[in-house]
Amino acid sequence: xxxxxxxxxxxxxxxxxxxxxxxxxxxxxxxxxxxxxxxxxxxxxxxxxxxxxxxxxxxxxxxxxxxxxxxxxxxxxxxxxxxxxxxxxxxxxxxxxxxxxxxxxxxxxxxxxxxxxxxxxxxxxxxxxxxxxxxxxxxxxxxxxxxxxxxxxxxxxxxxxxxxxxxxxxxxxxxxxxxxxxxxxxxxxxxxxxxxxxxxxxxxxxxxxxxxxxxxxxxxxxxxxxxxxxxxxxxxxxxxxxxxxxxxxxxxxxxxxxx
Amino acid sequence: xxxxxxxxxxxxxxxxxxxxxxxxxxxxxxxxxxxxxxxxxxxxxxxxxxxxxxxxxxxxxxxxxxxxxxxxxxxxxxxxxxxxxxxxxxxxxxxxxxxxxxxxxxxxxxxxxxxxxxxxxxxxxxxxxxxxxxxxxxxxxxxxxxxxxxxxxxxxxxxxxxxxxxxxxxxxxxxxxxxxxxxxxxxxxxxxxxxxxxxxxxxxxxxxxxxxxxxxxxxxxxxxxxxxxxxxxxxxxxxxxxxxxxxxxxxxxxxxxxxxxxxxxxxxxxxxxxxxxxxxxxxxxxxxxxxxxxxxxxxxxxxxxxxx
Numbered sequence: 001x002x003x004x005x006x007x008x009x010x011x012x013x014x015x016x017x018x019x020x021x022x023x024x025x026x027x028x029x030x031x032x033x034x035x036x037x038x039x040x041x042x043x044x045x046x047x048x049x050x051x052x053x054x055x056x057x058x059x060x061x062x063x064x065x066x067x068x069x070x071x072x073x074x075x076x077x078x079x080x081x082x083x084x085x086x087x088x089x090x091x092x093x094x095x096x097x098x099x100x101x102x103x104x105x106x107x108x109x110x111x112x113x114x115x116x117x118x119x120x121x122x123x124x125x126x127x128x129x130x131x132x133x134x135x136x137x138x139x140x141x142x143x144x145x146x147x148x149x150x151x152x153x154x155x156x157x158x159x160x161x162x163x164x165x166x167x168x169x170x171x172x173x174x175x176x177x178x179x180x181x182x183x184x185x186x187x188x189x190x191x192x193x194x195x196x197x198x199x200x201x202x203x204x205x206x207x208x209x210x211x212x213x214x215x216x217x218x219x220x221x222x223x224x225x226x227x228x229x230x231x232x233x234x235x236x237x238x239x240x241x242x243x244x245x246x247x248x249x250x251x252x253x254x255x256x257x258x259x
Numbered sequence: 260x261x262x263x264x265x266x267x268x269x270x271x272x273x274x275x276x277x278x279x280x281x282x283x284x285x286x287x288x289x290x291x292x293x294x295x296x297x298x299x300x301x302x303x304x305x306x307x308x309x310x311x312x313x314x315x316x317x318x319x320x321x322x323x324x325x326x327x328x329x330x331x332x333x334x335x336x337x338x339x340x341x342x343x344x345x346x347x348x349x350x351x352x353x354x355x356x357x358x359x360x361x362x363x364x365x366x367x368x369x370x371x372x373x374x375x376x377x378x379x380x381x382x383x384x385x386x387x388x389x390x391x392x393x394x395x396x397x398x399x400x401x402x403x404x405x406x407x408x409x410x411x412x413x414x415x416x417x418x419x420x421x422x423x424x425x426x427x428x429x430x431x432x433x434x435x436x437x438x439x440x441x442x443x444x445x446x447x448x449x450x451x452x453x454x455x456x457x458x459x460x461x462x463x464x465x466x467x468x469x470x471x472x473x474x475x476x477x478x479x480x481x482x483x484x485x486x487x488x489x490x491x492x493x494x495x496x497x498x499x500x501x502x503x504x505x506x507x508x509x510x511x512x513x514x515x516x517x518x519x520x521x522x523x524x525x526x527x528x529x530x531x532x533x534x535x536x537x538x539x540x541x542x543x544x545x546x547x548x549x550x551x552x553x554x555x556x557x558x559x560x561x562x563x564x565x566x567x
Contacts, residue, residue, distance in 0.1 A: 008438075009376055009377060009380055009438070010411075010442075011372070011441075011442035012411070012442045012443060013412060013413040013442070013443060013444055015340045015341040015369075015413055016340055016368060016370060017368060018368065023367050026363060026366040026367065030359065030360075038354065095353070096352060099351075099352065100348070100350040101349075101351065101352050103316060103350060104346060104349070106315075106316065107316075108339060108367050108410075109339045109340045109410070111336065
């Protein structure tokens with residue numbers, strides 16, 4: 001340490017916070033950079049969805065209704081939303097809580113609402129990146145999307161709200177290790193039984209009706225109704241997602257513990 | 260003691276319970292503006308709990324706390340930019356690069372310190388791009404200190420700032436605390452290290468079982484009282500010495516071969532002791548007259564039994 005040779009620091013108090021939007025922008029930039037550098041996160045958010053899309057579009061491993069890529073692209077978009085808003089957010093925030101990062105940020109001028117806003121913006125930005133990559137790969141595989149962009153946007157936002165609510169609920173209540181295990185388990189289960197790549201009509205009728213109430217099935221089905229079949233604002237998927245979103249965000253707001 | 264209203268921190272009859280147990284049990288103290296106040300106490304004394312209530316992280320079960328004249332819970336928004344916090348450990352994402360996290364916190368503040376200069380000052384320049392979890396314990400501590408002061412606060416809380424630091428890093432931290440004080444920043448720190456409290460603090464508050472057991476400047480706490488120590492062969496009979504010493508003096512052997520004489524240490528007393536040594540054919544080694552240390556005071560007040 002060369003404390004005596006370094007220039008003096010002006011330690012005289014000069015406290016003050018920058019305006020809230022600037023704090024949120026700084027925190028968002030920091031979180032996005034962190035995510036893009038994190039290999040496990042990229043595997044979850046980009047590599048797995050692109051591999052599933054490519055593998056099952058380019059091969060006839062799965063017996064899918066209609067053109068394979070037209071069935072798969074909406075399901076993989078739904079998976080991308082779940083991976084970022086739920087799995088990635090639950091694990092990341094769970095470990096931040098465990099290591100006292102949330103508490104430490106709580107001692108800075110960034111208010112909690114600002115931190116939540118930054119985390120939400122981060123999720124939305126990463127999802128936009130996922131949509132561009134997945135959409136690009138799907139188009140290259142011959143995808144012909146239909147439907148109006150507004151319906152797609154509403155479905156994606158409601159899905160994001162639902163998954164974020166439950167991701168934060170898990171991160172804010174369970175131990176970080178438990179969140180890591182549970183979030184990955186839920187991801188795999190919902191990937192398997194949520195109509196992402198495996199069509200729900202392969203399941204028996206009763207089971208199928210229950211599975212259709214899952215947020216991932218509602219999002220995948222809703223996106224398919226719009227992008228594959230040209231529907232506009234599909235009622236049942238939107239209703240299911242809205243219920244999950246309200247429940248998840250309300251529970252997270254009630255039970256989230258910061259440390 | 261600083262007058263009310265001119266305090267960086269003012270705690271009155273603070274109570275905080277966990278389960279049925281009071282971690283803080285009627286603690287009152289004042290930390291003056293522009294001063295360094297050290298909370299000294301054994302593990303579990305309630306120091307961290309008291310500090311965390313001041314930082315707004317915990318709610319009190321009783322009593323009042325004012326920080327820079329404000330309520331740490333109700334006025335949190337106004338206080339955060341003015342108060343720097345260094346928690347006991349962690350608080351930085353393990354994967355974050357050291358310099359990046361410091362820059363993030365700096366970016367929340369209107370007139371932050373230059374992060375490059377701060378890192379250099381704390382010997383962290385070459386670790387700016389290292390992930391936090393790969394830093395050594397001492398480097399993590401220093402980064403945490405940097406994060407606490409980067410916003411140029413009026414008041415900083417440092418919870419055990421030098422625990423786990425090597426001597427060089429400890430001295431660099433002490434220098435920085437002294438500079439913060441010179442620049443007019445109020446500092447409240449907790450520590451186990453007597454030397455740290457003795458060197459840095461204007462006021463030392465000794466806390467045990469959630470209460471203040473003594474407070475004052477290091478000089479006030481150690482008092483004007485002197486004592487005389489020497490080494491000699493073990494098992495010397497002290498009765499003869501005790502009768503020769505002035506009333507109110509005490510002499511004991513602890514541990515074996517180490518003798519301690521307490522009382523009004525004047526030249527006459529020294530002469531009495533050396534005369535007694537001579538009559539016993541003893542050469543007193545390492546004979547010295549010293550003030551009580553803060554450690555003596557501390558152990559006297561908080562006992563010698565080990566704490567969990």
